Every structure is written in C-alpha cells, then in structure tokens.
Amino acid sequence: MTISPTLPLAAADRRPALVAGLSAPKGFGDATLRDGRADAIELLGGIPDPGVLPTQQLTEATARVLSRPGVPALQYSRTEGISPLREWIAEREGVPVNRIIVTNGGFHGLALAIQAVVERGDLVAVDNPIFPLFLRGLELSAAEILPVAVGPSGLDVGQLADLLRAGARPSALYTVPDFHNPTQGTLSEEGRRELVRLAEQYGFIVFADNPYRELWFSTPAAGSDVFNASEHVIHINTFTKTLGPGLRLGWAVVPEHLTRDIVALRSRQDSHSSTLVQAVVGELLTSDPGLFDATLDRARALYRNRAQTLVNALEREAPGVFDADVPDGGLFLWPRLLDNSIDADRLAADASAEGIEYQRGSFFPSGPGTDADRHLRLAYGHVSEPQLEEAAARLGRALRRQAG
Amino acid sequence: MTISPTLPLAAADRRPALVAGLSAPKGFGDATLRDGRADAIELLGGIPDPGVLPTQQLTEATARVLSRPGVPALQYSRTEGISPLREWIAEREGVPVNRIIVTNGGFHGLALAIQAVVERGDLVAVDNPIFPLFLRGLELSAAEILPVAVGPSGLDVGQLADLLRAGARPSALYTVPDFHNPTQGTLSEEGRRELVRLAEQYGFIVFADNPYRELWFSTPAAGSDVFNASEHVIHINTFTKTLGPGLRLGWAVVPEHLTRDIVALRSRQDSHSSTLVQAVVGELLTSDPGLFDATLDRARALYRNRAQTLVNALEREAPGVFDADVPDGGLFLWPRLLDNSIDADRLAADASAEGIEYQRGSFFPSGPGTDADRHLRLAYGHVSEPQLEEAAARLGRALRRQAG
Structure with a gap:
C-alpha cells in the first residue's frame, strides 16, 4: 500500500464534539x-x-503538615478526599462522610455534577437571571436550558411547577439558594421543600450551588438540611469565599446513588484535589475548632x-x-x-x-x-x-x- | 394536565453515556x-x-507567598497558569510561554489531551504493555485501542508504521518515551523523529507522557526537542515524581492549534490549578535557580x-x-x-x-x-x-x- 503525501490530517482537521461545542x-x-x-x-x-482570610494560620498549618514524618501531604491520596478534611465537612453538613466529595472549588463541583447527571442535549432548568459561567459549564453536556425566574425570594418554584406540569422534563435544575448571584434573593424554607418535592416527583437532580451560604449578615439563610436529606440534590459548596479562591478547594454533598459515578469520573480527570491543600485546610480547621x-x-x-x-x-x-x-x-x-x-x-x-x-x-x-x-x-x-x-x-x- | 404519581424518575433512572461507560x-x-x-x-x-522532596524549602516558599501584600496566592488566577511558574517551565522546555498549560499533574494533562483530541469511539494507538490507568482515562472518550509493542527501546515505531500502512487511522497515540512504565525502555532519538514524522503524515496527535524524564541515572534520555517542535505532539509533564504527587501540579506543552480548546475545556471543568500551589512552586523554583x-x-x-x-x-x-x-x-x-x-x-x-x-x-x-x-x-x-x-x-x- 502506498501512502499519499496529501493524506488528510485526521485529528488536526476535526475536533471532538465536546470541544467543538465550547x-x-x-x-x-x-x-x-x-x-x-x-x-x-x-x-x-x-x-x-x-x-x-486566615493567612497567618494557613502558613502555620502548612509548616505543621510539611514537618510530619513521611510527609503524607506530598503524596497521592484518595479521589474522594482525605479523611480529616472530609470528616470535618461531613460533620458540619450533618451527613455520612461517604457522601462528601472534595473538589477543586465550587465550579468544579458544578462541572462534575453536569458531567455525571446531564446527558448531551438534555434540558436543564436554570436560574433567570443566572450566574453566567454556569451556562458555560453546561456546554460540557451541550445542554438545552429552561429558564426559571429568580426574584427577591430566590427561585420562583411556582413557575417551575407550572413548567413541569406543562410537560418540561429537565434532568437537572441549577440554582443559588442563599444570597443569590446576582439578585441577592434567598429561597425560603418552604421554597426549598417544594423544590425538592418537585425534583423527587419529576426525577430531576437539583444542583444547589451555595458559595455564599456562610456569609450571612444577621441570620443564616434557611437551612440546608432539606437539600442534604434528598436523593435528588447535589449540594455544592466551597471554601472559595471563606478561605480563599486560590486554594481551589470545595466539596459536594452527593446522594449515595451518584457517588460512584462522580468518583469514577473525577478519578479519570485529575485523580484528586491537591493533598497538600487538603492537608493544610484540614489542619487549619481541626487544630483550632473555633477558627473557622x-x-x-x-x-x-x-x-x-x-x-x-x-x-x-x-x-x-x-x-x-x-x-x-x-x-x-x-x-x-x-x-x-x-x-x-x-x-x-x-x-x-x-x-x-x-x-x-x-x-x-x-x-x-x-x-x-x-x-x-x-x-x-x-x-x-x-x-x-x-x-x-x-x-x-x-x-x-x-x-x-x-x-x- | 394531571401528574401521575408514578411518573418515571428521569435522571435517577438513566446515566449519561459518559459516566455509564466508566x-x-x-x-x-x-x-x-x-x-x-x-x-x-x-x-x-x-x-x-x-x-x-524539598520539604523545608516548600514550607519557606509558602511563608513567603502568603506574606505578600494582598495575598495573590489566595485569589483567582488564569486557567493557563500563573506567570512566574509558566515562564520557568517554558524556558526549561524551550518553547513560547503561550504553549504551556499548567495542570493538576500528569494524569490531568492526559485527561485534557484525551477530551480535547479524541472523539467518542475514536481509535487510539497505545503502548503494549502500558501504564494501565491511561486506559481508564480513555474511557472519557469511549476510545477503541490499537496496541503497539513496547520493547527495550520503547515504542516499536516500525510496528506502528506497519499498522498505519495497513490502514489504521488513530486520532492519537499514547506512549511513555523516557524510562517506560512498566518496561524500563527509552525511545531513541531516531525513534522519536520517526514517530513524529508518522504523526504528521497520518494526522494523529502523540501524547508523550513524560513523568520520569528527569530521573535519569547516568545520562538523560534522548531530548524532548523533537516533541516540543511538532504541531502533532502534546508533551505531558509533571512535578509529581520530582516535587511530590500531593502537590497535584504538572504541565503540558501544547501545539498552538490546540491551546484554545484545552483552555476552554479546562476553564469549564475546574477553572485553574490551585493558585497557592502554583505560587509556592513558582517561588521555590525561581527564588533559588539551582534548587530544582x-x-x-x-x-x-x-x-x-x-x-x-x-x-x-x-x-x-x-x-x-x-x-x-x-x-x-x-x-x-x-x-x-x-x-x-x-x-x-x-x-x-x-x-x-x-x-x-x-x-x-x-x-x-x-x-x-x-x-x-x-x-x-x-x-x-x-x-x-x-x-x-x-x-x-x-x-x-x-x-x-x-x-x-
């Protein structure tokens, strides 16, 4: 067989649908x-x-974890995250530790949720107005969007119910429940319950994106228990707004039926979050329980x-x-x-x-x-x-x- | 319209092809x-x-970067990586800085390469024997594999040429050129040139996975210049084996025509590698030029x-x-x-x-x-x-x- 010198450059000529759609x-x-x-x-x-940001304490925690015998902070660790950190998060969330997956920040949690839940071309209900970068994240699954109004009380769950009754069948819904970006609103306790009820009835997964949750000014937003108690919610959190975006450290509270897929996906993408960053933040949070x-x-x-x-x-x-x-x-x-x-x-x-x-x-x-x-x-x-x-x-x- | 209480649970009942294939x-x-x-x-x-591992120096570098005014190490940074680190890498690789993409370690570089180059179902030529986790990474693109023998001189480029002449059309080829895992072999300078020539002729992208490159015992392996000079090679590297796996820090030397897609993909998955880890390693490498x-x-x-x-x-x-x-x-x-x-x-x-x-x-x-x-x-x-x-x-x- 003779090779033509003008053979088309297969890979150079075409791009996978995944990246062509970005x-x-x-x-x-x-x-x-x-x-x-x-x-x-x-x-x-x-x-x-x-x-x-607790800069000085991060420096001190780093010195401590890097002086431990064998320096485990510089070695490989589990995809789900390292134990002291996961356990601290699980206790704070009030869920079993096996439901906590450590991430490289909130956006990473969203990206994993999108890839693990949303089939290419699926419909995803989203805040309107919305944190716009989430729409870029949805390009990972080439999703169609179903906008749902957001007002002073957060997501308009009544409008969502109407859309579902009219036949819309999203595979997921994205909302920022606490101190909404951009609209400031917070979803009420009743709204959370109704949202979760709709998710369970219609079989979609709620991506509850909660980066501002801890930054309340006089009283906390309605609790997260209703999210953490449902098999139909991935509750996405991060240390970005509290300990610093540059750490790239967050977590997701994941329903048990989704943990295997998310861990399998994540282990094939970047293995696990920096053991060093996890160890430093774990040390920071557990060495002085009042610090956070x-x-x-x-x-x-x-x-x-x-x-x-x-x-x-x-x-x-x-x-x-x-x-x-x-x-x-x-x-x-x-x-x-x-x-x-x-x-x-x-x-x-x-x-x-x-x-x-x-x-x-x-x-x-x-x-x-x-x-x-x-x-x-x-x-x-x-x-x-x-x-x-x-x-x-x-x-x-x-x-x-x-x-x- | 009335809702049936037995409505099927759409998302819970089915999994996206991406995760179902893992x-x-x-x-x-x-x-x-x-x-x-x-x-x-x-x-x-x-x-x-x-x-x-330079544990003490990492501690000292951390203290320095966390004491800088405004603490940029704790803030957001660019998807491609932060400047001092990228510039150090680019100089060492002998390529323009815009071809360096910082990653969360070598496996992450491979995962990005797979997702950016390999369409679902594509054929990918791979080492045989192989670092087996790469095959798991290929599940991200549901790729078919074309095994190519690896011997004492690394990849059998002659066998690859035969397979290509016989009609095989992979979109990518995976090999470990230096101190192969598992077979110890190293690809010769001539083998590298022929491999790159085949990639350019047949239009596939070489994923040159090079984590052991710096760990030579008497003389370095054949150089990387032939890889870094080609538009058909993604040269994947990491600090994992030299500064510690727990950092989760590596880089890829990417042909210019692929940088946009990889950055677009990566910005939608986890935004960027930990600014803190990048800043610490950048400080480590640049504050004492002889340390590495x-x-x-x-x-x-x-x-x-x-x-x-x-x-x-x-x-x-x-x-x-x-x-x-x-x-x-x-x-x-x-x-x-x-x-x-x-x-x-x-x-x-x-x-x-x-x-x-x-x-x-x-x-x-x-x-x-x-x-x-x-x-x-x-x-x-x-x-x-x-x-x-x-x-x-x-x-x-x-x-x-x-x-x-």
Whole structure:
C-alpha cells in the first residue's frame, strides 16, 4: 500500500464534539471588560477580602503538615478526599462522610455534577437571571436550558411547577439558594421543600450551588438540611469565599446513588484535589475548632459593613436613582435603575470612563422576561469603605453625564 | 394536565453515556491488592521518596507567598497558569510561554489531551504493555485501542508504521518515551523523529507522557526537542515524581492549534490549578535557580542506588531466576522470570503471604503478543535499601515455596 503525501490530517482537521461545542469567551468575564482606567475601582467579581482570610494560620498549618514524618501531604491520596478534611465537612453538613466529595472549588463541583447527571442535549432548568459561567459549564453536556425566574425570594418554584406540569422534563435544575448571584434573593424554607418535592416527583437532580451560604449578615439563610436529606440534590459548596479562591478547594454533598459515578469520573480527570491543600485546610480547621467560625464572624461583619456603606453612598451620590436593598448576605448588590430613561449600557461605558468597573445586568439573563438589564451588579467584598464611597461618587458622575 | 404519581424518575433512572461507560475498579490499583500483611513491603507504585522532596524549602516558599501584600496566592488566577511558574517551565522546555498549560499533574494533562483530541469511539494507538490507568482515562472518550509493542527501546515505531500502512487511522497515540512504565525502555532519538514524522503524515496527535524524564541515572534520555517542535505532539509533564504527587501540579506543552480548546475545556471543568500551589512552586523554583537541579541530583543518586541494590539483591536471593537489567532511570524494575515453569500468579500470591506486594506483569498488556505476564513490576523509589534487601529475600522465599 502506498501512502499519499496529501493524506488528510485526521485529528488536526476535526475536533471532538465536546470541544467543538465550547463557546469563545464573550461578555461576562471577558478580558476586554477590564481594560478600564489604571486607577479604576473594580466591583467586578465575588472576591473575598484578603484581610479576612486566615493567612497567618494557613502558613502555620502548612509548616505543621510539611514537618510530619513521611510527609503524607506530598503524596497521592484518595479521589474522594482525605479523611480529616472530609470528616470535618461531613460533620458540619450533618451527613455520612461517604457522601462528601472534595473538589477543586465550587465550579468544579458544578462541572462534575453536569458531567455525571446531564446527558448531551438534555434540558436543564436554570436560574433567570443566572450566574453566567454556569451556562458555560453546561456546554460540557451541550445542554438545552429552561429558564426559571429568580426574584427577591430566590427561585420562583411556582413557575417551575407550572413548567413541569406543562410537560418540561429537565434532568437537572441549577440554582443559588442563599444570597443569590446576582439578585441577592434567598429561597425560603418552604421554597426549598417544594423544590425538592418537585425534583423527587419529576426525577430531576437539583444542583444547589451555595458559595455564599456562610456569609450571612444577621441570620443564616434557611437551612440546608432539606437539600442534604434528598436523593435528588447535589449540594455544592466551597471554601472559595471563606478561605480563599486560590486554594481551589470545595466539596459536594452527593446522594449515595451518584457517588460512584462522580468518583469514577473525577478519578479519570485529575485523580484528586491537591493533598497538600487538603492537608493544610484540614489542619487549619481541626487544630483550632473555633477558627473557622471566628474567621466567618470577621468576614460577615466586614461584608455587612461594606454592603451598607455602598447602599448609603449610592443614595447620597445618586439620590432616588436606584432601588437598592441592603443584602442579607453574600458579596453582591443588585440595584435597579428606577428611571427608564437612563441607558444602562451607556451608563456602564460612562462609569468605565469615570473609573468604576462593574458587571452590567444585561450579562445575567438566561432567557427573556427579566428586568436584569435595568440592574447593575456591584461586588463590594474586596473593596475598602473609602473606595466604595469613591466608587459611588464616580457612578454619580457617570449618571450626571447622561442627565446633562 | 394531571401528574401521575408514578411518573418515571428521569435522571435517577438513566446515566449519561459518559459516566455509564466508566468501568468499575479492578486489577491494577484495586484496593484489594493492598490487603497484604501489616508488615508488607510495598513495591506497588511510582512513589517518590519523601527524603528527596524539598520539604523545608516548600514550607519557606509558602511563608513567603502568603506574606505578600494582598495575598495573590489566595485569589483567582488564569486557567493557563500563573506567570512566574509558566515562564520557568517554558524556558526549561524551550518553547513560547503561550504553549504551556499548567495542570493538576500528569494524569490531568492526559485527561485534557484525551477530551480535547479524541472523539467518542475514536481509535487510539497505545503502548503494549502500558501504564494501565491511561486506559481508564480513555474511557472519557469511549476510545477503541490499537496496541503497539513496547520493547527495550520503547515504542516499536516500525510496528506502528506497519499498522498505519495497513490502514489504521488513530486520532492519537499514547506512549511513555523516557524510562517506560512498566518496561524500563527509552525511545531513541531516531525513534522519536520517526514517530513524529508518522504523526504528521497520518494526522494523529502523540501524547508523550513524560513523568520520569528527569530521573535519569547516568545520562538523560534522548531530548524532548523533537516533541516540543511538532504541531502533532502534546508533551505531558509533571512535578509529581520530582516535587511530590500531593502537590497535584504538572504541565503540558501544547501545539498552538490546540491551546484554545484545552483552555476552554479546562476553564469549564475546574477553572485553574490551585493558585497557592502554583505560587509556592513558582517561588521555590525561581527564588533559588539551582534548587530544582540540586533536588534532582539527590533523587537520581538515591533511585540509582536503590535500583542497583534491588537488582543485586534479587540475584543474590534468587540466583538465575530473573532477567533483570538495572534501569537507566525512573522508578521501576521490570524483571522477567526466566523459568517458564514458575506460575507468576501463584508467585504474586506467595509473595503477598511472605509480605511483599508488587504489581504482577499481567496487569500491563493493552493487547496480545507480550510476555508481560512473565514479568514483575517492582517500584523501588520510596523503599529504603534495607527494605529492598528484605523484599528480595521475601521474594526468594516465595519462589522457593513454588519450587518446593
């Protein structure tokens, strides 16, 4: 047999459907959004303040785990996660340890859930408005989406029930139950129960994405027990907002019938999360049992104060312009422009020129029917109070450009 | 519309093809293999010795990166990896930095390569014998395999050429070019050139999996330049065997035409590798430019000595039983039983009873035509010289059980 020198380059010529279906970056998270002024105040992402991360204690915990005989923190470990860490998480969640799978952060938990539950082309019900990166995650399964409204009380479970009654058959539903990103809302205890009841009745899996859960300002959100008690919920959590995104460490509470598939998948993708990071965080949490809650108390006080500062400053610098409620927790303010004559896209551009960057609300709808484009998403977690005051002043100047 | 209370549970009843195709654990890596005696000497895995990992320097590097203003090591970072680390790797590889993608270790690099290159059901040419976990990784793409013999000079590129001439059209080929796992062999410079030529001619992508590359005993293996210069090679590397598996940190040298897909995929799975681990290792490597090679020198001397110790001890405890060559590098000895009357499976069972655990050669074929079942894979990296002597003595006793 003779080989033609012009034989087509099989692999180079075509791409697997998995990667061919991944969209190019655009909109939310697009690097071009960050080409603002050098002195810009960025209210862009849900970034924890480094001042309330237990940096010194992480250093000390690292020294301890790296001085142990045989240095197990530098060796291979189990896909599910290492014992001290998993056990601490399981106790806090009130579930058996075999239901805890350690992940590389909340988004990783979502990605594993999508790949383990959603067949290619399946329908997935999602928040509307939504944390937009979840829609990129859904590209892993080329999923179709079914938007469900999110309001001041979180997911509109009644609308979901109507859609299901009308015949919609999602294989999964995605929602942020506590201190919603972007809309601040929190799903009530009753809403959680009804959501889980629908999941059990119609046979879908709820992906309850809960990164802001611990960052309540006066009282915790409705509990997670109803999620953790159901065979139809993957409850996705992370240390990202509490101990630092750079750790890349989170966990999922997984129903027993799904643990094998998720572990099998994860063991073929990256084996397990960094043993070192798991050991350090496990040591941090177990060596001083009060440390995590003390860390959270400081963070809650800081973020509560910043949220209030931002709301007050907006009212002072742009009186009557926004409908803005102080959040009950989390890292985002979602003010709505009251005057429909204000062009929200022009406002974002003018704000950028004035030196304040935020995510415009139009990035967040997953479908029609929202007023998201009349909102701004302002992330205040990592921005000092004086900078928040200045940000509000700049936003006020940007608004006056349009008025003038 | 009325809902039937017996509506089938859609998601609970069926599993996506991706996870339905993942095999249950068995054989190699099976936990039951480790149910040996409490005092068993385990020669099971390619585990680096903690004594030659730079533990103290990692502790110091952690303290430095966690004391930086704003603590960027605890924040989000880019999917491709952070700059100081990527630049160090790129310089060492002799490629532009945009071709380096930081991973959670070598297996993660393989998994990304599989998902980005291999369409579901594609044919993939693989080492025979093979590092068996790669076959599990291929389940991510439900790939068919085309075994290609591996001998003392690594992959049999001539056999591969014959298979291609006969019409085989793999989309990828997997091989360990340096200090092969399990067979010790190293692909020659000429073999590398021919392999890359075939990849370019027939349009497949070579997955060159190179975890043992730095662990040469007297001279480095043939260089990696031929791999790094080709648009048809993903060259997969890791700090696992040099700085510790528990870090979960590696990298891939990716052809430019594949970087976008791999980054897009990876950004949807776990966003990026731990910023903390990347920052710590980057600090370790750049703060003392001689440290990495000094670490490698200690590791090479230790493993060389252990390999020689094991070969000598086997010859002393079981004279004439094995054909065993001292490896040129890496962490594995692949001795062959010379006497065909010895039952290799019974030997493994007797060895376990005597208190020595190893991987039997029969776990490693990817297809017919090998004598792998007449081999033992003995991992010596993390086992002290006295323990290796004792392991050989136990193996000698196990052999005499069968002779007697």
